Amino acid sequence: MNNxxxxxxxxxxxxxxxxxxxxxxPALQRAISISAVAGVxxxxxxxxxxxxxxxxxLWVGGWPAPLGIVLVADRLSALMLLVASLVSxxxxxxxxxQDEDEVRRETPVSIFHPTFLLLVAGVSNAxxxxxxxxxxxxxxxxxxxxxxLLTMGGTRxxxxxxxxxxxxxxxxxxxxxxxxxxxxxxxxxxNLAQLAxxxxxxxxxVQGVLQALLLGVFxxxxxxxxxxxxxxxxxxxxPAPVTAVFAGLLTKVGVYAIIRTQTLLFPDxxxxxxxxIAGLATMVVGILGAIAQVEIKRLxxxxxxxxxxxxxxxxxxxxxxxxxxxxxxxxxxxxxxxTLFLVTGLVERVGGSTALDRLGGLAKVMPMLAVLFxxxxxxxxxxxxFSGFIAKLALLQAGVAEGTPLAWALVAGAVLTSLLxxxxxxxxxxxxxxxxxxQRTLRNIRRFADPAIGAAMPGxxxxxxxxxxxxATGFTVAAGPMYGYVSRSAAALLDGSYVLSVLGGGG
Amino acid sequence: MPANLTLAIVAxxxxxxGVYLITERSLSRILVGVVLASNGINLLFLIASGPAGGPPxxxxxxxxxxxxxxxxxxxxxxxVITLSVAAxxxxxxxxxxxxxxxxxxxxxxxxARIRALAQADSTSESYEEIRFSDTxxxxxxx
Numbered sequence: 216m217n218n219x220x221x222x223x224x225x226x227x228x229x230x231x232x233x234x235x236x237x238x239x240x241p242a243l244q245r246a247i248s249i250s251a252v253a254g255v256x257x258x259x260x261x262x263x264x265x266x267x268x269x270x271x272x273l274w275v276g277g278w279p280a281p282l283g284i285v286l287v288a289d290r291l292s293a294l295m296l297l298v299a300s301l302v303s304x305x306x307x308x309x310x311x312x313q314d315e316d317e318v319r320r321e322t323p324v325s326i327f328h329p330t331f332l333l334l335v336a337g338v339s340n341a342x343x344x345x346x347x348x349x350x351x352x353x354x355x356x357x358x359x360x361x362x363x364l365l366t367m368g369g370t371r372x373x374x375x376x377x378x379x380x381x382x383x384x385x386x387x388x389x390x391x392x393x394x395x396x397x398x399x400x401x402x403x404x405x406n407l408a409q410l411a412x413x414x415x416x417x418x419x420x421v422q423g424v425l426q427a428l429l430l431g432v433f434x435x436x437x438x439x440x441x442x443x444x445x446x447x448x449x450x451x452x453x454p455a456p457v458t459a460v461f462a463g464l465l466t467k468v469g470v471y472a473i474i475r476t477q478t479l480l481f482p483d484x485x486x487x488x489x490x491x492i493a494g495l496a497t498m499v500v501g502i503l504g505a506i507a508q509v510e511i512k513r514l515x516x517x518x519x520x521x522x523x524x525x526x527x528x529x530x531x532x533x534x535x536x537x538x539x540x541x542x543x544x545x546x547x548x549x550x551x552x553x554t555l556f557l558v559t560g561l562v563e564r565v566g567g568s569t570a571l572d573r574l575g576g577l578a579k580v581m582p583m584l585a586v587l588f589x590x591x592x593x594x595x596x597x598x599x600x601f602s603g604f605i606a607k608l609a610l611l612q613a614g615v616a617e618g619t620p621l622a623w624a625l626v627a628g629a630v631l632t633s634l635l636x637x638x639x640x641x642x643x644x645x646x647x648x649x650x651x652x653x654q655r656t657l658r659n660i661r662r663f664a665d666p667a668i669g670a671a672m673p674g675x676x677x678x679x680x681x682x683x684x685x686x687a688t689g690f691t692v693a694a695g696p697m698y699g700y701v702s703r704s705a706a707a708l709l710d711g712s713y714v715l716s717v718l719g720g721g722g
Numbered sequence: 723m724p725a726n727l728t729l730a731i732v733a734x735x736x737x738x739x740g741v742y743l744i745t746e747r748s749l750s751r752i753l754v755g756v757v758l759a760s761n762g763i764n765l766l767f768l769i770a771s772g773p774a775g776g777p778p779x780x781x782x783x784x785x786x787x788x789x790x791x792x793x794x795x796x797x798x799x800x801x802v803i804t805l806s807v808a809a810x811x812x813x814x815x816x817x818x819x820x821x822x823x824x825x826x827x828x829x830x831x832x833x834a835r836i837r838a839l840a841q842a843d844s845t846s847e848s849y850e851e852i853r854f855s856d857t858x859x860x861x862x863x864x
Binding site for chain 2: 348352355359362363366369371374375377378379381382385386388389392393395396397399400405448507508510513
C-alpha cells in the first residue's frame with residue numbers, strides 16, 4: 216500500500232519520457248502530459264486522506280531501514296503535493312489553450328511538455344523526500360526543468376533573465392552541497408529522521424553553522440529578503456503559464472524545505488530572531504518594490520516575494536499556530552499567485568501588453584476578464600471573506616498569541632503589507648481596467664474578429680483560470696476542515712511523530 | 723575522526739578561486755568558476771567520508787579497512803549534475819553570444835529605468851492623475 220508514495224514521481228517521469236517520444240504529435244503529447252499530471256493529483260488526493268490517520272513511509276528498493284532512500288508522506292507533504300499538482304494541472308490545460316498563440320511566437324511546444332513533467336516530478340519528489348540528499352536531487356531536477364522553461368525559445372529577454380536565474384541557482388546548489396558534506400561529516404547520515412536524533416546531541420555551535428547553511432540555501436530558493444533580488448528580475452520574461460507555475464510552486468518548495476528542516480532538525484532554533492526580521496523585511500521591501508512597478512508581471516513578482524514574508528512570519532514564531540498559519544498561507548498563496556499570473560496571460564493576449572501605461576478600459580471591453588482579475592486580486596490583499604483573509608487572520612492571531620516585541624512588529628508589518636498589496640492591486644485595476652481603452656488596445660481586440668487567430672479569451676484558458684479561482688474559493692468554503700487539517704499537521708510537525716514513523720516502523 | 727588537512731586546504735583554494743570567477747560578468751568565466759567550486763565541494767565529501775580505505779566491496783576488503791561508500795555515491799551524483807550544468811550554461815553562453823555578441827550577464831532594463839527615475843526624482847508614467855467627473859466620463863491627464 217505504501218508503494219503509492221512512489222507513484223507521483225514515477226508517473227511524471229514516465230510521462231516525461233512518453234511525451235519526448237510523442238514529440239511530433241502535439242495532440243498525443245498533450246493527452247499524455249495532462250493525464251499524467253491528473254494521475255498525480257488523484258494520488259495526492261488519496262494521500263491527503265490516508266496521511267490524516269498515519270504517516271506513510273516507503274524505503275525505496277527494499278533496503279533495510281536506515282540504509283536506503285526513504286519517501287515519507289505526512290499531512291504537510293500530502294497537502295502541498297495536492298495543491299501543487301492541481302495547480303500544475305490547471306497550468307498545463309491553460310497552456311494547451313494557449314498553444315496557437317505560442318506557435319505564433321515561435322516557442323518550441325514539443326519541448327514544453329516533457330520539461331514541465333520533469334518539473335512536476337522534481338516538485339513531487341521534493342515534497343516526499345525523506346533524506347536531505349534526495350531533497351537536493353529533486354531540487355536539481357526541478358531547477359533544470361525550470362532553466363529550460365525559463366529560457367524557452369532563447370529570445371534576447373529570456374536569455375538575459377535566464378542567465379541571472381541560472382547563476383543564482385548554481386550558487387545556491389553549491390551551498391546546498393557544502394551543507395550536505397558538512398552535515399554528513401558531523402552526523403554521518405543524511406536521512407532526515409536520523410539527523411533529527413543525531414544533530415540534537417551535537418554542540419550548539421555546530422548546529423548553528425549547519426542551520427545557517429541550510430536556511431541560507433532554502434532562503435535563496437524561497438526568495439526571502441535579502442536573497443530575493445533574482446526573482447523579480449527573472450520571472451516576468453517567461454511565457455505566462457511558465458511564470459504562473461514558477462510563482463506558484465518553486466518558491467513554495469523552498470518554504471516547505473524550511474518548515475521541514477526547522478521543525479525536524481533544529482526545533483530549538485537560535486536563529487528565529489534573525490529569521491523573523493528577514494520575514495518582516497521580505498514583506499515590506501517586497502511590497503514597496505511592487506508599488507514602484509509599471510508592468511503587471513513584474514508587479515506580481517514583487518508581491519510574490521512580499522507574500523513569502525507572511526510564511527516566514529509564521530515559521531519564525533515557532534509555535535504550532537504559527538506553522539499552521541504558514542502552511543495554510545502557502546496553500547492559499549500557491550493557488551492565488553498562480554491564478555493572477557494566468558489572468559495576466561489573458562490580459563497580455565487581449566490587451567497586447569502587460570505594461571500599465573499601454574493598457575486601459577479593459578473592464579468595459581472585457582468584463583469577464585475584469586472579474587477574473589478582481590477576485591484573486593482582492594483575495595491576495597486579504598479582503599474578507601476570501602481565503603487570503605483567513606490565512607492572514609490565522610497568522611495575526613498566532614503572532615498576537617506569541618506577544619513578543621518582534622511578533623508585534625511582524626503583526627504590524629503584515630497588516631501594512633496587506634494594505635499596500637491592496638494599493639498595488641488597486642493601481643493595476645485603475646490603470647488597466649478602468650478608464651477608456653486606448654486605441655492600441657482596441658486595435659488589438661479587433662484582431663480577434665479574424666477566426667484564424669481564435670477567440671480573445673479561448674475557452675480552455677478562461678476555464679482553467681475559473682477552475683483555479685474555484686479552488687481558491689474552495690479554500691474559503693472549506694476553511695474550517697482545512698484549517699483543522701493544517702493544525703493537525705503543524706502539531707504533528709512539533710511532536711516528533713515524523714521520526715517515530717520513519718525509524719520506528721522500519722517498513 | 724582525524725580530518726585530512728591537505729584535502730581541506732585544496733578544497734578551500736578551489737572554492738575560493740571558484741567564488742572569485744563567479745563574481746565575473748562573463749558566463750563562460752562563471753561556468754569555470756562553478757566547475758572549480760563544485761570540484762572543491764566534492765573534495766569536502768571526501769573529507770567527510772573519513773580516512774581513505776580500500777574499495778567497499780564485501781570479500782575484497784576487510785570491513786574495518788573499507789572506505790565509506792555513501793559520500794562517493796553522492797560525489798558521483800554531484801559530478802553528473804555539474805556536467806549537465808556545464809552543458810546548459812555553455813549553450814546559454816553561446817546563445818547569448820549569438821544574440822548580443824558577448825556572453826555577459828546583463829543588468830535588468832526595468833531596474834535601470836526605475837533607478838534613473840529615482841535619481842531624476844520623478845514618477846513613472848503609470849502615476850497619471852485620474853480624476854472622476856460627474857458627467858460619468860473619467861478624465862485622464864496625459
